[in-house]
Amino acid sequence: MSMSDERDARIGKVILDMQNISLRFGGVKALTDISFNVKEHEIRAIIGPNGAGKSSMLNVINGVYVPQDGGIEFDGKQFGRMTSRRAAEMGVARTFQNLALFKGMSVLDNIMTGRNLRMKSGLLSQAFRIFGAEKEEIAHREFVENIIDFLEIQAYRKTPVGRLPYGLQKRVDLGRALAMEPRMLLLDEPMAGMNIEEKQDMSRFILDVNDEFGTTIVLIEHDMGVVMDISDRVVVLDYGKKIGDGTPSEVRSNEDVIRAYLGVEH
Numbered sequence: 001m002s003m004s005d006e007r008d009a010r011i012g013k014v015i016l017d018m019q020n021i022s023l024r025f026g027g028v029k030a031l032t033d034i035s036f037n038v039k040e041h042e043i044r045a046i047i048g049p050n051g052a053g054k055s056s057m058l059n060v061i062n063g064v065y066v067p068q069d070g071g072i073e074f075d076g077k078q079f080g081r082m083t084s085r086r087a088a089e090m091g092v093a094r095t096f097q098n099l100a101l102f103k104g105m106s107v108l109d110n111i112m113t114g115r116n117l118r119m120k121s122g123l124l125s126q127a128f129r130i131f132g133a134e135k136e137e138i139a140h141r142e143f144v145e146n147i148i149d150f151l152e153i154q155a156y157r158k159t160p161v162g163r164l165p166y167g168l169q170k171r172v173d174l175g176r177a178l179a180m181e182p183r184m185l186l187l188d189e190p191m192a193g194m195n196i197e198e199k200q201d202m203s204r205f206i207l208d209v210n211d212e213f214g215t216t217i218v219l220i221e222h223d224m225g226v227v228m229d230i231s232d233r234v235v236v237l238d239y240g241k242k243i244g245d246g247t248p249s250e251v252r253s254n255e256d257v258i259r260a261y262l263g264v265e266h
């Protein structure tokens, strides 16, 4: 079996179904009647020129924006509206284009913040805290140390994040999201502002997360090139409308997509 056959065999049922989503800000139509799905274990990219609606779509998926029309089905459950709390409970985590890290805190402590939701959840874990707070803390630390090893940032464990080069800060942000043990990871322009080597490293980590943890990944990006190599399927937005949807090679030969990208400076 080739690498891509192996990947195809792992991809499962539809886990996220976005149905006829429309979102307006006053008179601005950010998204118009957009439908697409994401399958389990898939790497799904949403691409498009500036202002196409990519960030808006990501914010609809994780419940930050509520669309005026449309529905969302996650893991077989239908939601008229998603809330950020519900998205988090369903196992959706995200990274941010403008990093949401505590610059003065160490790499280790920043990634620990990703464990907070887990530590606070449930009565059982509260009981656990009364009887074995230390044990729980140790278990979380171990989990975080494993992420640090996985992302190859051991050398910077104690370094304040603000002192690291941008590419490494993006990796720490990925680590923080991974600490939530997400079922679905939303990556907001994970390669923006990176040099070629940093982009290659980030691509490899995204593929490794997907392979080793089976995490479903939805990423947005406006640079078409970098995502084509790592994505299973790609949705293309332009002016809030869906103009293409398919494998990277299908999307690359789509006339509307070529026109949208040729017509706009990047």
Ligand SMILES: Nc1ncnc2c1ncn2[C@@H]1O[C@H](COP(=O)(O)OP(=O)(O)OP(=O)(O)O)[C@@H](O)[C@H]1O
Pocket (backbone or CB within 6 Å): 025, 028, 029, 030, 048, 049, 050, 051, 052, 053, 054, 055, 056, 057, 222
């Ligand atoms: N909170 C908001 N209030 C008003 N208009 C908004 C808001 N968020 C987005 N928009 C508008 O919606 C449209 C889509 O924007 P969005 O940020 O989703 O695009 P994008 O594809 O992510 O762009 P970029 O690649 O530049 O980040 C744009 O016209 C934008 O100005």
